[in-house]
Amino acid sequence: MLKKILSICFFLSANLCASNVISGGYGHSAALTSDGTVVVWGSNDFGQRDVPAGLTDVKQISIGGYQSLALKNDGTVVGWGRDEWGTVPDELQGVTKEIAAGGYHAIALKNDSTLLAWGGLVGGLNDNPTGKVARVFSGMHTMAAIMPDSTVQAWGLGGGDDYTGTVPADLREVVDIAVGRKFILAIKKDNTVVAWGEPASMTEVAGMPAGLKAKSVAAGDGWAVAVELDGTVVQWGNLPLDVLMPSNLSNIVEIAAGRYHVLAVDADGVLYAWGSNSSGQCDIPSGITVVQPVAIKKTVFIHSAGNYLNFSKQCAQRIFSVDGRLLPGSENVRGMVPSSIGAPMILIHASGAKKLVLTD
Numbered sequence: 247m248l249k250k251i252l253s254i255c256f257f258l259s260a261n262l263c264a265s266n267v268i269s270g271g272y273g274h275s276a277a278l279t280s281d282g283t284v285v286v287w288g289s290n291d292f293g294q295r296d297v298p299a300g301l302t303d304v305k306q307i308s309i310g311g312y313q314s315l316a317l318k319n320d321g322t323v324v325g326w327g328r329d330e331w332g333t334v335p336d337e338l339q340g341v342t343k344e345i346a347a348g349g350y351h352a353i354a355l356k357n358d359s360t361l362l363a364w365g366g367l368v369g370g371l372n373d374n375p376t377g378k379v380a381r382v383f384s385g386m387h388t389m390a391a392i393m394p395d396s397t398v399q400a401w402g403l404g405g406g407d408d409y410t411g412t413v414p415a416d417l418r419e420v421v422d423i424a425v426g427r428k429f430i431l432a433i434k435k436d437n438t439v440v441a442w443g444e445p446a447s448m449t450e451v452a453g454m455p456a457g458l459k460a461k462s463v464a465a466g467d468g469w470a471v472a473v474e475l476d477g478t479v480v481q482w483g484n485l486p487l488d489v490l491m492p493s494n495l496s497n498i499v500e501i502a503a504g505r506y507h508v509l510a511v512d513a514d515g516v517l518y519a520w521g522s523n524s525s526g527q528c529d530i531p532s533g534i535t536v537v538q539p540v541a542i543k544k545t546v547f548i549h550s551a552g553n554y555l556n557f558s559k560q561c562a563q564r565i566f567s568v569d570g571r572l573l574p575g576s577e578n579v580r581g582m583v584p585s586s587i588g589a590p591m592i593l594i595h596a597s598g599a600k601k602l603v604l605t606d
Contacts, residue, residue, distance in 0.1 A: 266306040268511060270504025271347075273525030276307050276314060277509075277517060284316055288527035294327035310347030311386070311505075313365075317345045323354060335364050349386035355379060361391070373401040385425030385465070386505070396420050398432060414442055424503065426451070426465025433460055437475060453482035464503035466521075471508050473498045479510065488523040 267278035274288030274295055282303045286295045292312040301324055306317040313327030315334070321342045325334040334352075344355040350366030359378040363371065371389065381392040388402030396419050419435040429443025429451055437459040441451065450468040458480070460472035469483030477497040486506050497513040507521030507528055519528035 268502040268509040269309045271309040272311045272505045275527045289525035292328040308345045308347040311349040346384035348384035355382045375399045383423045386427045424463040424465040427467040431463045451483040464501045466503045486522040489520045489528045491520045
């Protein structure tokens with residue numbers, strides 16, 4: 247069950263990478279291939295596997311309980327699956343920069359940094375933060391956002407089925423989030439991981455390694471998984487293991503969680519899946535391959551103080567190599583590539599940040 251896919255990510259800091267090309271739902275999985283098309287496998291009881299014909303130029307995918315979403319480079323959002331949860335509001339078309347699907351709902355971050363949610367918005371799922379938002383995340387019945395000041399807001403049912411408790415008052419400098427069922431994980435700028443949630447659920451996931459430093463986290467129903475700084479994977483909690491975690495995992499750069507399964511991609515673009523396989527969600531289809539442009543010599547990623555960088559603006563930037571190293575002379579660059587890189591470049595969009603492809 248190992249296939250290559252396009253490994254596109256954008257670095258949030260030197261040791262953090264957010265995934266946009268793999269996603270897991272209740273019983274289905276999805277991957278974004280190198281040509282911008284989407285492949286979905288696993289359960290299909292509500293058409294969540296039926297990718298719309300002609301869907302291309304996709305930069306992010308996010309799948310929920312019984313629905314699937316794709317965000318195109320032009321800001322268009324496409325949804326399919328269970329009708330009442332997969333129908334995308336018209337006002338999102340052409341103005342969206344990030345999407346997050348939940349159990350029975352979805353939410354989008356617009357270009358103006360405001361949020362719009364749709365679907366099964368029961369309880370407090372409609373209580374979106376007011377004002378500007380930097381990033382948005384969703385779980386089964388809970389949503390969370392990183393604010394422009396790197397603090398966190400979370401909202402949802404607020405009790406019963408998906409209680410996540412109060413965000414720790416002293417939580418600051420957050421760069422990434424994973425929303426599980428009844429608990430939330432947050433990665434801080436220093437790569438430390440903070441967890442909070444409903445007490446019983448926190449007991450289930452109490453095995454989080456002490457002193458964990460991670461560049462990516464994912465969370466499901468009673469379990470969690472993290473990619474450590476050296477690219478190894480650690481998981482804890484009660485994850486069903488119809489398919490065991492591969493023993494040879496290394497150099498993992500992206501990770502995603504379904505309700506009871508995990509997807510991971512290594513630095514070579516090889517895709518792994520493990521956990522519950524009740525609907526074939528771990529049965530990665532054959533033929534998911536990378537078409538590598540022969541001209542590409544090296545790929546680097548740009549990050550700014552804001553989560554989404556407009557390269558034409560004069561704002562401080564840092565440039566990282568594909569393995570997360572800060573390139574020499576790239577600190578506080580203003581609208582240009584440091585001379586120390588010394589290569590022609592092509593500027594292209596990648597996952598809401600900017601990606602530089604250095605060519606010969």
